[in-house]
Amino acid sequence: MTTATPGPEAAVDAPAIPVQSRADRARALLPTSRRASGDGAAARPGRAPGPRGPYEMVRNLRRLQSCAPLLFQDLHRSYGDVVRLPLGPYLTHLNLHPDGVRHVLQDNNRNYVRGKMYERFKIFFGIGLLTTDGEEWRVRRRRVNPLFHQTAIAGMATAMTDATSVVLDRWERSAAERTPVDVVPEMMDLSLGALGHIIFGTDLWPSAPRVAPAMAVSLEAMIFKGTASQMTPDRIPTRYNRTIADARGVIDEAVRAIVAEHRREGRDAPADLVDLLLHAQASEDGDEPLSDDLVHDEMRTIFMAGHETTGTGLAWALHELAWHEEVQERAAAEVAEVLGDRVPTVEDVRKLTYVRMVVDETLRLHPPIWLYPRDAVEDDEIGGYRIPAGTHVFQVPFVTHRHPDLWERPTSFEPDRFAPDATAQRPRFAYFPFGGGQRQCIGNQMALLQTTLTLAMVLQRFRLDPTPGRPPELGTLVSLRPLTGLPLAVSERSP
Numbered sequence: 001m002t003t004a005t006p007g008p009e010a011a012v013d014a015p016a017i018p019v020q021s022r023a024d025r026a027r028a029l030l031p032t033s034r035r036a037s038g039d040g041a042a043a044r045p046g047r048a049p050g051p052r053g054p055y056e057m058v059r060n061l062r063r064l065q066s067c068a069p070l071l072f073q074d075l076h077r078s079y080g081d082v083v084r085l086p087l088g089p090y091l092t093h094l095n096l097h098p099d100g101v102r103h104v105l106q107d108n109n110r111n112y113v114r115g116k117m118y119e120r121f122k123i124f125f126g127i128g129l130l131t132t133d134g135e136e137w138r139v140r141r142r143r144v145n146p147l148f149h150q151t152a153i154a155g156m157a158t159a160m161t162d163a164t165s166v167v168l169d170r171w172e173r174s175a176a177e178r179t180p181v182d183v184v185p186e187m188m189d190l191s192l193g194a195l196g197h198i199i200f201g202t203d204l205w206p207s208a209p210r211v212a213p214a215m216a217v218s219l220e221a222m223i224f225k226g227t228a229s230q231m232t233p234d235r236i237p238t239r240y241n242r243t244i245a246d247a248r249g250v251i252d253e254a255v256r257a258i259v260a261e262h263r264r265e266g267r268d269a270p271a272d273l274v275d276l277l278l279h280a281q282a283s284e285d286g287d288e289p290l291s292d293d294l295v296h297d298e299m300r301t302i303f304m305a306g307h308e309t310t311g312t313g314l315a316w317a318l319h320e321l322a323w324h325e326e327v328q329e330r331a332a333a334e335v336a337e338v339l340g341d342r343v344p345t346v347e348d349v350r351k352l353t354y355v356r357m358v359v360d361e362t363l364r365l366h367p368p369i370w371l372y373p374r375d376a377v378e379d380d381e382i383g384g385y386r387i388p389a390g391t392h393v394f395q396v397p398f399v400t401h402r403h404p405d406l407w408e409r410p411t412s413f414e415p416d417r418f419a420p421d422a423t424a425q426r427p428r429f430a431y432f433p434f435g436g437g438q439r440q441c442i443g444n445q446m447a448l449l450q451t452t453l454t455l456a457m458v459l460q461r462f463r464l465d466p467t468p469g470r471p472p473e474l475g476t477l478v479s480l481r482p483l484t485g486l487p488l489a490v491s492e493r494s495p
Contacts, residue, residue: 115375
C-alpha cells in the first residue's frame, strides 16, 4: 500500500501563479518605502505585496469560487506571509505567519472584529456566539460556558460512543458485501446523532432526512464567493434566495420544536444547551434576558458549527488512515493494547497518545475551519506592512499549517510530528485548527474527545483501505469538506 497522501492540490485544475525568483521575492517582501530609499529606514509601513490589475482580480475571484484554500496557498508561495488581495469590492490581506496570526487573534485582538465576512453567517446563525463581538459576545460566552467545562465534557462520552456504535453497526453489512463506505455522510450522521443528545437532549436522527439537506445549503451559502447569486439582495425572490429561505425555515422549525419540548418538560437544573439558555431567560445574574429569537440563534450557532466541523474532521482522519497502512496499524495496535474489545471511556483518551497524534496531524493537513476572517478597526501593522482600517484580514490555517519554514515535508501525513518534543519546538500559532486567543472555539475539547473516541472504535472493529478513483476535490464551504466524498473499503478486523 502506498504511503503517499493523495493531496487535494491534484484535484483542482487551475493555473498556478508564477513563482518569483528568490531575489525578486526578497525585494517584494520589503515595505514600499524601504524599497524606494534603499537605506533601510522607513517613515511608515508600506503596502504589502500582492497581485495587481483588473485581470488578476477577476482571475482570483474565479479561483476563490472554485477553491479558495488553494488560491491562498499559491499566493503565499508567490508573495510571502502577508499578501494584499483585492476581491471585488473588498480589500483583503492574507496573514499567514504565526507571528501575524498571534497579533490578530491574541495580542491585538481588540482591534479586530468579526466584520463584514461574518454577515453571511447571520443568515442562518443570527445574532449568536459566532457573529458577535465585545461585551455582547462576552455575555453570551459566559452563559454557555457551563456546557463546555471539563467535567461536563467528560459526561458526554457515552452519547458519543453510542452514536458511533449505531453507525459502525451499519458498516458490518458493507464489509460483508465488500461495498465502499463514503465516510463523509457517515461521519456527518454520527456527529448529528451525538450532538443532538449532547446539545439538545434529543434524538435528531428521525429528522435528519429533512434537516441535513437544509444544513448543507446553509453551510455553502455562508461563505462569500463573490457570485452574482450571493450579491443579489435577499428581498429579490430569485431561485437562490428562495432556496436559502426554505432551508432557513426547515432549521427554524426544528429548533422551535426542540425548545417547545424542553419547556413542556420544565427541568429545574440545566442538562443541555437548551436548558442553559432557557434558564438564562429567567435568571437574575444582571445580564439582559435572552429573547426567544436569541435562544434560537445560539442553538443554531453551536449545533451547526459543531456538527459540520466534527464530522468533516472525522472523515478526513479515516481517509488518511486508509491511505497510510503503517499509521493505521500502529494506531490499531495501541487501541488493542489500551481497550481490548471494550467500549472506550473518557478515562482511556489520555492513554491513546498515538491516536491523538493522528487526530492532530489530520487537523493540520485538513483543518475543518480553514479560514478565520477579521476586520481591522483602526490602522495597524502586520509583518512590517500597513493594514488600513476596514481591511479584511484572513488567517488561513490551511496555508499556515503547510508553511515550509515551519513544517518539514509539509504536505505529507506524519503523526509523529505531534510527539511532545516536536510540538514544543514550534511557534504557538504554527498550528491553530480551533483559532486562538479569547475567541478560540468553545467546543474544541468536545470535538477532540468525539474524534478520538470514534477513531478508537473504528480501529477496534474495521480495517480501512482506499478505493480507486480521483483524488478528493476540495469545496469552499464553512468547513474544508471534500465535494466528491471519501469512499473507503471496510473489512472487519480479526479478533
